[in-house]
Amino acid sequence: MADICPDRATLELLELSAKMGARFSYREASEVLATFLPGQKASRFTTLRHRTLAVGKRIETTERHQHWHETLDYQNRKQLELDMSDDPASEFVFNVDTAHIPLVRHEFGPTFEAVVGHCGSGARSSSPGPVFAFEGTRPKELKAVATPALKRQGYADRGTITVISDGEECLKRLSGMLPQPVMHILDWFYIAMKIQPLAQLAATAPEALASLGESIERIKWRLWNGQAGRALSLMKELRRDLREQEMVSIWERRTDKSLETLQTYIRRNTGSVVNYGTRYRSGARIATSPAEATVNRLVAKRFIKKQQMR
Missing domain, CATH: 1.20.1440 (de novo design (two linked rop proteins))
Known part of the structure; x- marks a missing residue:
């Protein structure tokens, strides 16, 4: 245990506490580290916080670098398509939304824009898929995150790809970055x-x-x-x-x-206005409700609030 990096161990302890539903402060995490790693406790809990954020930044940079170098076949797939028009499960759906998240816990303080989304099956009864989120709306970043998410869902040059968003121009660009053909749907x-x-x-x-x-x-x-x-x-x-x-x-x-x-x-x-009635009756998604719920959770975490709106 003595060879474990203190700030990396802190990050793992904080992640474990989040999964267990607990809420560790940096001061409490510092005390836990002192128990498991004697003699390596930070002199101040603010030092521990800076170390944790620095480790998270390095991990995020490494993952972004890996995403940028992952490739996906962008050839025209029309000749590979199967006739699965009535099967929502054959559809890969991106539910994407943007959120303005405060940099500090002040109601009228500065904010930064983040893109939050899910990539999963098109059936409403199925899981929306794992969440992905990143800061900003840069096209390169959007493509670097979206294409590996599609690949992890089992995309292999077959199936329908659909993007559902609120119509923001930065999110509509996602349709042109994915393997074609792609359909964009305006959130009902x-x-x-x-x-x-x-x-x-x-x-x-x-x-x-x-x-x-x-x-x-x-x-x-x-x-x-x-x-x-x-x-x-x-x-x-x-x-x-x-x-x-x-x-x-x-x-x-x-x-x-x-x-x-x-x-x-x-x-x-x-x-982007489609026949929502037909999609709804077939069990397909017509709204970005999974992404909306994730955005609400992110903003709630940032504000540490219990109510849905603020």
Whole structure:
């Protein structure tokens, strides 16, 4: 035991404590090290913290270097594809999301952007796969992490590859970095979240626009069935009807603003709107809920908070 590197042993002890559900502080870890490694206790627990972070940084750099040198066959796979259109288990799905994580524990302090995701089977009933996360949205980093994750899931030039995200440009680039063909899907949860304010406004619509609620339901139905073009046409008609009103009220301005937000979002991601109803009935994934849950856990760990939102 005397030959074990103290900072490496600390890292392993902290990892073990996390798996067991315990929560070690650096001061407690220092005392545990003094028990197992007599005479090698750090004079201050801050020294132990710096050593632990330095070891973690070296391990992270080594793993990143290995990922950058792992290769995956990027040849066109159309001639290798099998007919498995109705089998969600044959689909490899990337659930990816971004998070702005505070550098320090202050509500309005500086933050850094991180990409969090899962790579696993396309079936909703199956495991979303192991999590991967890294700082920043650099394309080289995204490719270096995503391709080995796909390989570890058993990808061998066969099967469908799908990327599900909230439509951010940095995440949509992932589709072009993976073996082709790849399909990008806009997360249905984000579409529904932009429709919800319109449904609430429709409940208080004036008599002249009493049919707004039915129109919002028609927009939702068209998007659910992959008819992005028809949904955009209906949104355009609704916005025109709002502008033709003689008296423009605050309610009409809010409704027009919400319609504009949804219209812009769908227009920018028209090619990523699919038939969600068909995918849902077949048991396939339509949202990035696994990645969202992981992001919530990461932010909760950072804030050491119990509630979901802050």
